Amino acid sequence: MKTKSVDRIMTGVIVGVGFLIIALLAALLGYLLIRGLGHVSWHFLTSPPESIRAGGGIGPQLFNSLFLLVLTMIITVPLGLGAGIYMSEYAKQNRLTAFIRLIVEVLSSFPSIVVGLFGLLVIVNRFGLGLSLMSGALALTVFNLPLMVRITEQALRAVPREQKEAGLALGLSRWRTITTVMLPISLPAIVTGTILAAGRVFGEAAALLFTAGMSSPRLDFTDWNPLHHTSPLNPFRPAETLAVHIWKVNSEGLAPDAAQIAAGASAVLIITVLVFNLGARWLGRVLYRKLTAGR
Amino acid sequence: MNLTQTRPAADAVAKDGRGKFPKHKLEELRGRGYVMFCVLLLIVIIFSIVYFIASRGLTPFVSQGVSVGEMLGGLKWSPEADTPRFGALPFLFGSFATSLLAAIIAAPLGICAAIFMTEMMPKVGKNILQPAIELLAGVPSVVYGFVGLSVVVPFLRDVFPGQGVGILAGGIVLSVMILPTITTVATDALRSLPAGLKEGSYALGATRWQTISRLVIPTTLPSLMTGVVLGIARAFGEALAVQMVIGNAPHIPHSLTQSAATLTSIITLSMGNTTSGSLHNNALWSLALILLIMTFLFVFVVRLLERRVKHA
């Protein structure tokens, strides 16, 4: 009898904690959205910020965040896939592999501020890239690369052995088997993982303070030549992302509506992350259905 | 495992194809070269990070007359005084205290959440709790700091003596931030438990709680601890959110609600205000170096725990 009631109490406690966490998140989201959404409008999302007057927007910052994300992904995905393939398919069970695995683990748990400082020292100053989108993207690559490696490795390992052996038995080279048989099968898992990892890039600020800078120079959204100074696509211009903008507005904002701008920008950031999460799940499911239905 | 089994087959294919399919061979070589390059890059990145941070962080000890003992054991941090002092012990204390406190709050919650998702209500877990927790992981740290400053600090100020800022505020904010890490690792560990084990326990007439407390948790304990250590590591390195709520007084506090400082908060506060090459600036790099070394230590602990998983 006693064990039964203990069981009931503990079940209650655990279920309670589960719902507590859900409630906590709901409260957090509600707080941020209620405070912020009132300030979000089309004008807010598209116009440039103002340093002194009220009525500034977050247009360039939103664009910078997305563009930085794309840049980071362009650098990270091929490298991460490559290293992930190595780890799951080519690596032998030896000291070197264990060492590389250790490196991946250490890299992924580096404090973002340390990576930011490294970026400042090496990418910004030594490579002479200056405070720029490219520097920011390279610094973010340091975080994202280990995540990508891990995602790819796990996804490839989950591929049924028969599929792989079938490929090899057909006389395909190992590389061919990986790229034509295994990668397509593991694609849904890789895509989902990549998008979830991307969400973290979107919210990163500490590392970008030191690498991508805190200014958003004039952008000419009619000029799409990446080589021009004022083109939004120029990767060598300094750029302030949404998360950095929130930090700056909160800390040194002089505009009379600084608090509302910060709240609005936070809401936008949260919604974007939400969209990313839901999008990742949806895309993963769709890809999975497409790829498995064909077989 | 399956790697070693498939290797002979692959090698055979490669040998067969040597004369007949030079294109395949080339392709294979190119592919292999590419993945090797990617891995090499990882190695280069980590070594350059360690090298560059160390080259700056060691300067105060090597050529600017600060002793390692003073840095690690000193209590006084007054970098701009006429005779500057660089005792970083209060920051080390602050970093450890906040991240441990965060783990103490977050670990039971995270493990309960994981049990909830795997043992109690898998449906609610999968459809609501898991996405919710993933979303928590995606909330930017700046936003956490802002919420901490607007909600947690005023609340603590009203309830406890003191100004609301301090280790308690930092720990609370960090606990929410590391909850996803702990929960995710714990969930993976619980899911990987063979179903037969649990069924056996139920068959013997054990209640669900008995099964969980006597079987599930003890068997997965090393994995659960891995999640907690990873959470602590994340909390240790978090900068902006902590800086906004901890108060940043360079002293060891007497209570949890008294202003304190962490390694990261001092770095973000002063890095921009100091000129590169100055003693103060280099001392901040030393703090970054300490952070780096701590990361290695945490990974080492995780390794030890994982080894225990494999032996168990």
Add this chain to the structure above:
Amino acid sequence: MKKSLLVLTTLALSISLAACGKNNNANNANAGASSGASSSAPASAAVSGAFSAAGSTALQPLVDQASKKFMDLNKDVTITVNGGGSGAGLSQVSEGTVQIGNSDVFAEEKLKDADADKAKELVDHQVAVVSIAAVSNKDVGVDNLTKAQLVDIFTGKVTNWKDVGGKDQKIVLVNRPASSGTRATFENFALGAKSEDLPDSITEDASGTVRKLVSETPGAIGYLALSYLDDTIQALKYEGVEPTAENVASGTYPVWAYEHMYTKGQPEGAVKAFLDYMLSDEIQNTDVKDLGYIPVSDMKVTRDVEGKVSNK
């Protein structure tokens, strides 16, 4: 509608600039007028090029604002303005990574000892005066403090507002990090001595955070640049003198410092044109005042590196 307003102001701006440019530096002002009159006119600016400024976060809004106006007038110039802190600005300008280093303090104060040579290469352009006021929570019952009282408060000798004539309320210090230019100014000209980081005090670098903490924490005292003063906090009189732009300009309120824009060697071309523009009435009489700074030309007194004040 907004756009047409912008074009109008730009037009008005460039005309007035052309007018004052005749007796000023013809080179830059005329260039501004010819290219800035309307966007459809062929751009025939005499100055062109790209350069960047970095440094003081306090000065960033002003330089940012001025650079936008300048770029509207000179379509071929691209200026990027970054924050990063005074120290970072000075390091970067002396390393040559940026062309202008913004600083809240004299370069000689940051680049000393081994780096003193670097400071000699830098050319100072004082573009505004920033004044700093002691601020307190609204409910402390005091609106004036003497220098001695401030020193007592910031060195921890007085810990209750009732000892300086206020309510029975514990004093909470909201200080800046030791490396901060704002703190240096406050210490030099309000306290006349360096202050210690006391236990229980809060340290924040960001003016917005300082203001939030002072307005919410009972018994809090801190200091802010005049531009950050608003009705959530109370600005304290210093020795009976109110911190206003007029009192600073006349020299009766002593807690102020120059905002500096440093170049490595004498500026040339677009950089020179921009710095001249910063000092033109166009910026000094509008944006400088809007942002709560005091135009250098309004000052009836000057101050040198050692802090010696003399009448103009």
